[in-house]
Amino acid sequence: GAVVSQHPSRVICKSGTSVKIECRSLDFQATTMFWYRQFPKQSLMLMATSNEGSKATYEQGVEKDKFLINHASLTLSTLTVTSAHPEDSSFYICSASSVGLAGVDEQFFGPGTRLTVL
């Protein structure tokens, strides 16, 4: 149980285009999803927190107009990188929060999306 998927796994796009990444919780409902960004050989940096039915909460320094987040249902959150530029090239990972069998709030991570902007 507690599987999170991401689509696509890899995307290559031209500079100036927009890219949408989907994050789905497959076998549980997630009221909260998180979007992270990871540069090569670095740790994960939280970009924003996505709550179903409400606006996302962005971390300091993250442009909300550039990284649009929508959490339309309890199983789906999307991240759209608008007008992508080469510096947006990165590994984007989502996670979904769920209370597991032991009653513990735990995060489950998707496999990540590698974005390359040419």
Added chain:
Amino acid sequence: KQEVTQIPAALSVPEGENLVLNCSFTDSAIYNLQWFRQDPGKGLTSLLLIQSSQREQTSGRLNASLDKSSGRSTLYIAASQPGDSATYLCAVKGSGTYKYIFGTGTRLKVLA
């Protein structure tokens, strides 16, 4: 502001060796701490989760301990294998917050 640090940043050991990875955090008011494994170009796999009220958790050859008062957690890997080679990340969730703050990671290489 919570800061999470992992040492060493990289570690190379011969197969069969027991090893310890360290994670330290600056704010002891945590809800839980998770250890993850990340293979190159892949997502995260949860290894162990320790609640703030717990001292340790075990899964197979892995044992994670938590000393909240000193702001430390260790991940012990027994009888290491080449398949254990990966980056290990710890993440801390603070009390009263939904956020996980990730450590800097330890890149482990187990030599056959």
